[in-house]
Amino acid sequence: MSNFTYRKDHIPKGTACNRRPGFAMKPTTITIHNTANEKSSAANERAWLTNPSNKVQASYHIVIDEREAIECIPLNENAWHAGDGSGSTSGNRTSIGIEICESGNYTKTIDNAVMLVAQMLMERGWGVDRLRRHWDWSGKICPRLMYDGGTWSKWYAFKAAVQGRLNELKKEGVASVSDxxxxxxxxxxxxxxxxxxxxxxxxxxxxxxxxxxxVSWDNNTKTATIYK
Known part of the structure; x- marks a missing residue:
């Protein structure tokens, strides 16, 4: 079983390049990415979002590596990760973006990502049909390490692994990525x-x-009543 820490380090509102615009979001999917940086950890990727030398208008909700997952933007706000504009049905406005780091022990990182995504699906009562690739929104070859020359075999393997872990969580009755x-x-x-x-x-x-x-409770009618 994977073992990693989950912590929140939200970038401030007003971060350069409008990376945290603060638009309210009720997510309907989870989008998977690779960082495309073979040397960068989750902490490095979080720091990049507020690095003054970063001039790119791009952001993401969670970044995960072999040790930890960092929530960079609240999951009920949008992020610019899908590359498909700002329309009401765009990935940018409806999907939680997860960046999978390529540095370090990538096999362990993938195991962690499988665990994280399965937990998130379980918590929301979703299935793996809610998973998306960056590719699905904008045609970018991402997550690039799952592309496999166009066969996307590692993407389907990832989804299958998430399904397997989700099945385990359902048997265990576990559903929590909460504080x-x-x-x-x-x-x-x-x-x-x-x-x-x-x-x-x-x-x-x-x-x-x-x-x-x-407070009184009527078990017959399943009614809670507050009174002085």
Whole structure:
């Protein structure tokens, strides 16, 4: 089983070349890329997004290597990674872009990417039919290390591996690429919050009780009621 860390290091709004425009996005697909840089790690790729010498208007949501995955742009905002403009149905406006690094132990990196993508699909209730190549949006040969002279055999192998891991996760009942968060409500801290795909979820009872209210539950009608 792959083992890597997932961390968030979002580039600031206002980053040069409009790399984080902040357009709200409800993603419907996940797009896979290669970095096309044989020496660059995930940390290097994240740093490149805010490097003053970088003059390219391009960005991505997540970059992953043999050690870690870094979320560079919130997954509920768009990034410029698909090369197909800014239309409402473009990959740039509807798809989460994942860059797979080519440096270091690429086999381990692919294993990590399989795990990450499977987790993301599981969390959203999606299947591998939601996966896209950069190629699918703009015809660019990317992810280039999956091209195989036009056969895309490694792309289909990647999808099959994701499907296999997804099947395992379903058996295990695992579905999480989320963070625990602390919520402050009415001057009190609630420690049971979770951040899932840009949305914070907290127990209803904890919020109500922080306000001094009570909650009742009717199991017959499946109704929760908040009252003074």
């Amino acid at each position: 625990k968060v602390t919520v402050k409500a009415y001057g009190k801290q609630i420690k049971d919050g979770k951040l899932i795909d840009g949305t914070v979820y907290v127990p209803l009872r904890a919020v109500a009780e922080a306000r001094g209210d009570q």
